[in-house]
Amino acid sequence: MLALRVRDLVKRHSATAGAAPVEIRLDALDLEAGAQLALRGPSGCGKTTLLHLIAGILRPDSGEIHLAGELLPATAENTRDRLRARHLGYVFQTFNLLQGFTVRENLQLAQRFAGREGTEADAHRERLLAELGLAPFAHRLPARLSHGQQQRVALARALVNRPALVLADEPTASLDDAHAAAALSLLREVCVSHGAALLLATHDERALRAFPAVRDLKPLAPAA
Amino acid sequence: MIPRLPSALLLAARGLRQHAASSWCAIALLALASGGALAALALREASARAFAAGTGPFDAVLGARGSPLQIVLSSLYHLEAAPGLVPEAEVDKLSDHSAVAHAVPLVLGDNHEGWRLVGTSPGLFAPELWQGQPAAPRLLAGGRLFDPARQEIVAGSQAAAALGLRLGDHLTPTHGLDYAAETAEDHAHEEEFTVVGLLEPTGTPIDRVLWTPVHAVQHLGGHDPAHAHDLSAVLVRFRPEAGAAGFMLAQNYNAPGGTLTLAWPVAAHVAALFERFAWADRLMGVAAAFAAALSALCVVIALQASLAQRRRDWAILRAIGARAPTLGAAILAEALLLGVAGAAGAVAVAAGLQSLVAWQIRIRTGVLLAPVPPAELLATGAGALLLTCALAALWPAWTALRSPVAEHLAPPA
Structure with a gap:
């Protein structure tokens, strides 16, 4: 079964207010269950926007996205929220942990x-915390954890609902070689x-070298 | 572990905890603003009611020609000087009137350390006069009423407590209604009075007076012998079947050219006093509206505080699957939790303020106010506060619903 299927995806957007609109385009992308793929592209080429589209956080202007075989509808926001929660885990570049909740509570939410x-x-949550070495820190607030520990919390949260697909946005950015290798x-x-x-978006060559499959993203084109 | 609460309530509770400083500030402001307005409204109502009840069993007061309100205040509330003198014969005249059940003389003009010494007749303490009244002047065990022919005192409870009086104590009064320690010796009378009775508290101005026989005051040394048979006022209670007698008597006494004034009905004159402060009602209305606006502002400020952090949290919650209505409900719940805490504080502030003011009014006038605002007013106030908080949360909740998730997922620059 395909974890992700994308067809004829188009999204027009402006990077900043007043800037000329550009177009993100992805004709086709299939990712089998358990497969791993890296998306390569320079900074500002729309990698994060593409991940947000796949996650249903942004709505495409046209095209189709299927998550674990289910169509991510363009209009029904509630359905997109539900499908995202059930089938997708997202590891953000800055982790985006909820600072008012403990490690365990971040996963519970x-x-x-x-x-x-x-x-x-x-039981699954506690196993995951133990597996990632987070059990001793499960009662702590994220701000009291090291960078590496926070990254592991973000990973645990992404996996806690047994998702079909994990999206990772520049997970090795700002890490030295040793930590980048370990994190990856x-x-x-x-x-x-x-x-x-796993679908990873990065411009970090260290990360790209470690991946069995890499796909280059097209440069942004001015919107028609 | 996360408590088993609905998601909106859980997020609201954590939101308050995460922004504890602004939350506590908002709760304190809500409590002070709303509690102050509630106390003001409650006190206005309570004081009007208590002062109206303070007239006791009396329907009318006869005094020298002057303001009926001054006559009522000086004779029933012991707050001002009487406008002049009334011949003693008026007591007999009124007592003989078929419509009058009780006519009680009063003589003012002296004090002991600021507590008024008032001459009256034993008839003031007659149980039948006070029948049906919520409180009646009753003697404490061991004491007795004064002998009308002797210089004896029956002390009201508040005066007795303040002066530390006990049965058998002796005191010398000072001339005048106002007391100044530095000149008291110059104005002191030579006569010595003996405390023979102490009254139970009544919650009326009676508690603030040292009661003594009429003749004991009239014949004090230094008083003008020409007025040794004059009174300050006569308190009147009509017979139940008297009908329009009060009106007829008032017509007679208050006719142009007379020397006396019959303040009748006394309750109407007390009510008229409060009517004079109708502007205060409008002011209370403005204060209540101001409190409501301030409360709404508090909630908006509390919810809008750390807006960048909140918007990021909302975006993260959406990104991990929270639905937009859940976030809207969480913000509404957060405002309502602020409202509940603020309302609890407001009730405490209102009760505290009212008991403080009631205590001061009791000390200064003897009038006993309810120590806490009525439950209906508190419930209405709390309800209005919750509604205000809910309305104030609509804009932040709408903002959260419309907040672009992708835009706020990135850390603030």
């Missing part, structure tokens, strides 16, 4: 919004062990 609560969900290795291994496909 993601489970709650996906409608995955109960004994089995609790962990991300890939955990996705494999949990059966989630």
Whole structure:
């Protein structure tokens, strides 16, 4: 089964207010369950926007996105929210952890919004925390964790709902070589062990070298 | 672990905790603004009611020609000087009137350390006069009423407590209604009075007076012997079947060219006093509206505080699957939680202010006000506050619903 299927995706947008609109275009992209793919492109080429489109955070102007076989509708926001919560994990460049909630609660909230609560969900969350070495810090607020620990929390939150697809936006940015390698290795291994496909957007050559498949994004074209 | 609360309530509670400083400020401002307005409204109502009840069993007061309100205030509330003198014969004249059940003389003009010494007859304490009244002057055990022929005192509860009076104590009064310690010796009378009775608290101005026989005051040394048979006022209680007698008597006494004034009905004159402060009602209305506006502003400020952080949190929550209506409901719930805490504080502030003012009014006038605002007023105030908070949250909630998720996922520059 395909974790992700994209067809004829078009999104016009302006990077800043008043700037000339540009067009992000992706004709076709298929990602099998458990597969891993890196999207390469320079800064400002629309990588993050593309990930937001796939996550249903942004609406495309045209085209189709299927997550785990389900069509991400362009209009029904509630359905996009539900599908995102159930089928997709997102590791943001700046982690985007909720600072008012502990590590464990960050994961619990993601489970709650996906409608995955109960004994089995609790057990899965605790296993994931232990697997990523976060169990001793589960009661801490994110601000009291190191950069590496926060990254692992972001990864745990992305995986806590057993998603079909994990999106990662520049996960190695601002990391030195050793930490970048470790972070990337962990991300890939955990996705494999949990059966989630991984789509990573980066311009970091260190990350791209580690990936079995890399796809170059087209440069942005002025909007018609 | 996350408590098993609905998501909106959970997010609201955490939002308040995360922005604790602005939350506490908002709650304090809500409590002070709303509590102050509630207390002002409650006190206005309570004081009008308490002063109206302070007239006791009396329907009318006869005094020298002058302002009926001054006559009422000086004779029933012991707050001002009487406008002049009334011949003692008027008591007998009124007592003989078929419509009058009780006519009680009063003589003012002296004090002891600021507490008024008022001459009256034992008839003031007659149980039948006070029948049906919420409070009646009753003697505490061990005491007795004064002998009309002797210089004896029955002390009101508040005066007795303030002066530390006990049965058998002796005191010498000072001339005049106002007391100044530095000149008291110059104005002191030579006569010594003995405390023979102490009254139970009544919650009326009676508590603030040292009661003594009429003749004991009239014949104090230094008083003009020419007025040794004059009174300051006569308190009148009509018979229940008297009908329009009060009106007829008032017509007679108050006719042009007379020397006396019959303040009747006393309750109407007290009500007229409060009517004079109708502008205060409008001011209270403005204060209440101001409090509501301030409350709304507090909520908006609390919700809009750290807006960049909040918008980012909203975007993150949306990105991990929270639905937009959940966030809108969370903001509404946060405002309502502020409102609930603010309302609890407002009730405490209103009760505190009212008991403080009631205590001061009791000390200064003897009038007993309810120590806390009525429950209906508090409930209405709390409801209005919650509604204000909910309305104030509409704009921030709408902002959250429309907040572009992708734009706020990036950290603020």
